[in-house]
Amino acid sequence: MKLKAFSLSLMIMMMLFAAACSNGGANNPGSVNSESASNKPADSTEKPVELRFAWWGSEERHTATLEAIKLFEAKNPNIKILPEYSGFDGYETKLLAQLAGNAAPDLFQSTVAINVHLGADNLLDLEGKLDVSGLDAMLLKSQSVGDKLNGIVIGLATSAYTYNKTLLDELGVKAPTPPYSWDDLATTFKEVAQKSGGKVYGAVDSSVAFDTFVEFGAGALGAESPFPNSKETYTFTEDQIKSYYQYWADLRKAGAAAPPDISATSDDSANSLVVTRRAAFVPIASSSFSRFQSQTKDELGMIIMPQNKDTGRSIKPGASQVISINASTKHADAAAKFIDFFINDTEAAKVLKTSRGVLPTQVQRDELLKDSALSDGDKKNIALIGEASQLEGLVTFPSPPGPQILGWKGMIEKVGQEIAFDKITVEEGAVKLKNDAYASVGSK
Amino acid sequence: MTMRLPLAVLKHVMLIALSLCMIYPILWLLLGSFKANNEIFTVSSFWPSEFIWSNYAKGWSAVPGFTFANFFLNSMMISLLVVAGSIISCCLVAFPFARMTFPLKRLWFSVLLGTLMLPGQVLLIPRYVIFSDIGWINTYLPLVVPAFLATNVFFVYLMIQFMRGIPRELDEAAIVDGCGPFRTFLLILLPNCKPVIYTVAIFSFLWSWDDYFEQLLYLNEVRKFTVQLALQMFVDNAAQIQWGSLFAMSILSILPPMLVFFFAQKHFVEGVATSGIK
Amino acid sequence: MESIQTKKPTTTAAKRRFVNASIAYIFLLPWLIGLLGFTMWPFIQSFYLSLTQSTLHSTTFVGLDNYLRMFSDERFWKSLQVTTKYVMLSVPLKLAMALFVAMLLYKASISMTFYRTLFYLPSLIGGSIAVAVMWRKIFGLDGLWNSLLGKFGIQGKEWLGQPDYALYLLVLLVVWQFGSSMVIFLAGLKNVPGDMYEAAMIDGAGPVKRFIKITLPLISPIILFNLILQTIGSFQVFTQGYVITKGGPMDETLFSVLYIYELAFKQQQMGYASAISWMLLVVIAIVTAVVFLTSKRWVFYENDMKGGH
Structure with missing residues (x-):
């Protein structure tokens, strides 16, 4: 009896398995193997070209992008876009695996950092492939390595400080009005600590954050690049590193910046100190303002980053995301056409809105501003980018020089934490970071 | 085994206290699934100020173009196949290790355990390349077929360890009766392995249900996505996170493995005194 | 298969061991296929990579440097x-x-x-x-x-x-x-x-x-x-x-x-x-x-x- 029952269940399982196999097989040719389908020589029997396009994002971005794809397909009936959208976690790892396995999508959303990871060899040179006249020249250049254009900006963002306006009002502190300097900012932070009786910190301690390092370096210090390109051209001097860490050490001492244990657990969302009311100011990417606002009943505000006191030097708003084309795509022209649509088409602007930060070209921005249904957060973001783009003394920094620099963020964070937790002094930290920088470019 | 009354009371007090510690975080998650987004992290009250049921409806359709029903079905299909595959293959492979002598047994056993010891992270890309070469990307095959080939060594070892606990007199008797290894396996070992088979079922279901990284790597089309992949889509590095809906779907996502556990458990705990090996 | 098992007094011990071993390997077959098909090669490759300096597109042999x-x-x-x-x-x-x-x-x-x-x-x-x-x-x-x-x-x-x-x-x-x-x-x-x-x-x-x-x-x-x-x-x-x-x-x-x-x-x-x-x-x-x-x-x-x- 038992034997029979067992063999029966065994058979059922085998059948299930067989079903799964054939099922997978059936799914296969229709969808996955767009490559093999398109591998056939271009006998141009009006067969639509299929392009795989991968991006990460949230519900809002997915909906907007899917709509934009529909629009594009209506205008280009011979091109079909196969969307592959997901969350952000693991996106980059997956791209790396796909490139290694020769199964990467034709088009993918990316960032400067991701593109450095993927390597220039895997990215198609976009120079001359599409109309980029609407893009800011500096922005365009920020995606180039040498003469090669690796990606096209599809959304703008800038570093900014968000603050809890309700909290500041309660304390009777006013946020600085731009243009302002890093010293002005420190004064405000200290005022918050003072007026709250030490209950609220002025800001999260962002000495560990690469972005703050870059902004402070460009603004307060006038450094030329955040990256050690080589021993000879490394532009952050030991003194400059020292004054960066010292700035934060002084703030911590005055209770104006949160102590390291609290700063370490502040994250980009729910646990952010500006949401939990532990601190009044937190540096963010302007594009994520709505996300912060959605998590608290307090009113939040946002200001651009400080500038250099004398020269007004600060970082120009940059790319929140780019689109790049897989170097081994079979349909480079169709793919370029899609990007062209993404950045230049005014109807695309109407559906894409601010789902990827602020739209990259003026024609698109103008079209969007006619839309009255924009949220307050979106308007704030657009206004801020506008304001930040009008400043004098704007600079952009070059892309990281190569993969060996990829540990750089970690180094800045590590030294920052060691100083904040009082394991080493500011002087020792400056020497250490400089040596680490040399080591990262010096040794092959 | 009868227990004296005070001891029984003590036991229950202890269990209830422990349950509270165990369950508190889950309750927090459950209640969070009814809270407004701007309330979950800022208001420290445990109870929602207002129950927002729409978190569930919104979460259910949070992935444009699909509902979670689609993802639940996909996950369910994968997990059930993995369960079937793991049970069949692991029973088979465990048997000779537990009961037979054959050349290179020790070596194979070391290899078996050895494959558990290298961190999977460095194997991700080489394995992806293999599956890509045989055209299995964007299908469920890379997630399911390995289960049928006993790639989850954990279960094999679990089976071995259990089979070794079954008295040898039983198979000796079977052999005297003229049973070969196959029939000994089917008639003696398997029926006695019922508790461990259910254990393997519970684990293989849960693990394939909870797996995220493999599913992420091998599935491209959203239509084929699983519950875990869909959950991850709530979290973007810049956009708003709908925590309430995320919690709601997280709560729903633990229901299937919970049900599997609930119904499977009686098979490995029923009446200790009466079972055992007869 | 099982007919092989029916013992005849003439079966030598060696032959029985061989038969037993073959049966054992039949049971092991699924795992061996999985091992050879999906596990072995990634293992070998990761070991080779450990002797190289490797990015996505270039691999240089460096011997024991990494170790x-x-x-x-x-x-x-x-x-x-x-x-x-x-x-x-x-x-x-x-x-x-x-x-x-x-x-x-x-x-x-x-x-x-x-x-x-x-x-x-x-x-x-x-x-x-x-x-x-x-x-x-x-x-x-x-x-x-x-x-x-x-x-x-x-x-x-x-x-x-x-x-x-x-x-x-x-x-x-x-x-x-x-x-x-x-x-x-x-x-x-x-x-x-x-x-x-x-x-x-x-x-x-x-x-x-x-x-x-x-x-x-x-x-x-x-x-x-x-x-x-x-x-x-x-x-x-x-x-x-x-x-x-x-x-x-x-x-x-x-x-x-x-x-x-x-x-x-x-x-x-x-x-x-x-x-x-x-x-x-x-x-x-x-x-x-x-x-x-x-x-x-x-x-x-x-x-x-x-x-x-």
């Missing part, structure tokens, strides 16, 4: 230290907890069914994003833990941000998720024959004595199993550090595999990452071998038990 580099890499040593500490704390705690609860719950009754499911619940949510935010919230400044401490007049802290405490909270998290080990113990306890207890009860043995004299030896193979698997698994701990602490603060939760992942996928140092992986394999293999060697002293299989009686 030598470990000796002077402080983060490597830090990660090994963190991982070892984690293993030594979490494995015994989790197993003790799981065995203790399993002992309480192995009787069949409605209330026990309820408790068992309850205790298994935390293991169901694994290492998801929801768990990460929840853990941060509970041990955050105005979380549950601090308000409990406040009742005893103890000043609260941001526990996950403390270099001295963060690791312990991750240990606590996995101990909280003791469900899988509990299930395995439960299944093991079921195989303890009831008649042995009855015999012991007649001898007048109390519950503690019964536990030590009967239950422990009988489930010792299961304890060994849990110990081996938890040890291997804990050395490869990744998810908790990845979703909750990102290895911080101050690398105090930088588990080895987290470091490997960072090197492989964030810093494009696949070669070095592979080398550390193989080093970790050696460490795990040594620890496992030691556990196996000592197990001869404390693990009893059914056959030995019966023989001993």
